[in-house]
Amino acid sequence: MKQRFLNFMKDRYGWDILNNIIIYLSLGFAVVNLFKKSEVLTLTSFILFSIALFRMLSKNKRKRAMEQLKFFNLISPIYSRLLKFSSKDRKNYKYFKCKNCGQELRIPKGKGKIKVICPNCKYEEIKKS
Numbered sequence: 001m002k003q004r005f006l007n008f009m010k011d012r013y014g015w016d017i018l019n020n021i022i023i024y025l026s027l028g029f030a031v032v033n034l035f036k037k038s039e040v041l042t043l044t045s046f047i048l049f050s051i052a053l054f055r056m057l058s059k060n061k062r063k064r065a066m067e068q069l070k071f072f073n074l075i076s077p078i079y080s081r082l083l084k085f086s087s088k089d090r091k092n093y094k095y096f097k098c099k100n101c102g103q104e105l106r107i108p109k110g111k112g113k114i115k116v117i118c119p120n121c122k123y124e125e126i127k128k129s
């Protein structure tokens with residue numbers, strides 16, 4: 001049985017990260033659907049699941065790999081922005097942009113009014129921290 005399955009899968013693309021994401025989305029929709037009971041959700045969940053299945057069984061490995069690559073190219077700017085946003089220490093620092101050149105600056109919080117000099121253009125600004 002296992003050998004049969006391996007033979008069947010031999011020339012096929014198999015599983016990748018994009019498929020993981022698609023399956024999680026599909027499951028997510030299915031779970032929401034348990035409470036919402038909407039036909040659109042059922043259909044969306046089913047379609048996503050079918051796409052994942054189709055990609056796994058596809059013999060066009062190149063095309064599937066390109067899909068995944070395109071997907072990552074698409075989300076990487078969003079992802080890196082999210083990462084940047086979450087990595088900021090917003091509890092201890094105040095973030096703002098230099099009025100003169102737009103350079104991102106930060107000052108420690110709770111120090112009262114302080115003079116900030118932009119390291120990029122040397123523009124001076126008084127900021128409340």
Ligand SMILES: [Zn+2]
Pocket residue numbers: 098099100101102103118119120121122123
């Ligand atoms: Zn500046």
